[in-house]
């Protein structure tokens with residue numbers, strides 16, 4: 001069935017990067033999709049919080065930040081395993097000026113997130129899911145990624161899906177909690193890759209603690 005675009009409107013609660021992670025045992029790669037807008041408002045006839053995905057071009061033009069009044073039309077994502085946003089392909093986008101809000105001292109960092117190239121250059125550390133949910137959901141350095149795991153590279157149809165949370169923020173952030181190490185299933189039964197802490201160290205060691 002062909003689903004038409006759904007009108008939505010509301011106020012931005014947070015803006016975070018929209019990045020997909022592909023894992024194949026000890027290999028990983030990122031797809032930089034754009035930004036995830038967390039909106040409190042109406043989607044169709046429903047009043048609730050929801051997540052809308054936009055591209056780098058829209059962010060370069062509008063500099064989305066928490067507090068903006070936003071509206072548009074969007075499609076539901078066809079495969080929710082590949083996205084953490086619920087809606088995408090936004091058209092008719094309108095963005096108002098941010099409502100004045102008390103600029104709380106970071107962390108978490110709010111305001112307009114940097115270009116995706118900055119996230120790529122900074123690299124990330126794993127972030128505990130609970131810390132993300134409680135403290136980092138509104139930080140421009142936090143990211144909840146959809147993860148696609150290719151279990152068998154000789155049989156690419158064998159895939160599994162989950163989400164993982166990451167921090168691109170300063171290494172000295174006092175809110176940071178790594179959470180448990182992550183494992184990736186392999187081709188044969190009992191084969192598991194464990195992503196140890198040195199992977200995070202390697203991805204972020206070019207930054208000083210306060211960067």
Ligand code: SF4
Nearest residue numbers: 136139142167169173
């Ligand atoms: S831990 Fe990372 S995502 Fe969370 S507030 Fe600190 S910098 Fe932001």
